[in-house]
Amino acid sequence: MSHRVSRTMIAALLFAAITSTIAVAADRFGVIGVENGTKVVIRMQHRWGNGEWQSDVLGPGQRKWFWWEFKRANENQTPRFHVKFDSDLSPGHFWENYDLKAYQAPDHEWVNAHKYIFKYDGNARKFIELYDEKR
Numbered sequence: 001m002s003h004r005v006s007r008t009m010i011a012a013l014l015f016a017a018i019t020s021t022i023a024v025a026a027d028r029f030g031v032i033g034v035e036n037g038t039k040v041v042i043r044m045q046h047r048w049g050n051g052e053w054q055s056d057v058l059g060p061g062q063r064k065w066f067w068w069e070f071k072r073a074n075e076n077q078t079p080r081f082h083v084k085f086d087s088d089l090s091p092g093h094f095w096e097n098y099d100l101k102a103y104q105a106p107d108h109e110w111v112n113a114h115k116y117i118f119k120y121d122g123n124a125r126k127f128i129e130l131y132d133e134k135r
Helices: 003-022
Strands: 028-038 042-048 053-058 063-069 081-086 095-100 103-105 114-120 130-134
Touching: 028 053, 042 063, 053 063, 081 130, 095 130
Parallel strands: 028 114
Antiparallel strands: 028 063, 028 103, 042 053, 042 081, 081 095, 114 130
């Protein structure tokens, strides 16, 4: 019987040693991804918090991602990420404004981003909307 107990104890100790050495990478970035799911070029502007507006152009099918680097590991706080774009495909402007949420991640790659996608709003293809892909 003691022979069985010692094998069980050894197996338990080995399992504990293996599982306790698995390291989890620290979150160092807040990451947001935006994809153009339309057949038109989208001109948008973005900014973190109260920073300066930056202009971007997304061609059909193109992706861009944006990241905020934390001051310290696992800080997990990003300023608001503001996006605005002209959603009206006809002449004139109809500006849409959104605040997007970031995912926290150890690196700033597309795979780690909280993803949003531009799509046509309805069948008429006169307006573009920005959708959260997790919904």
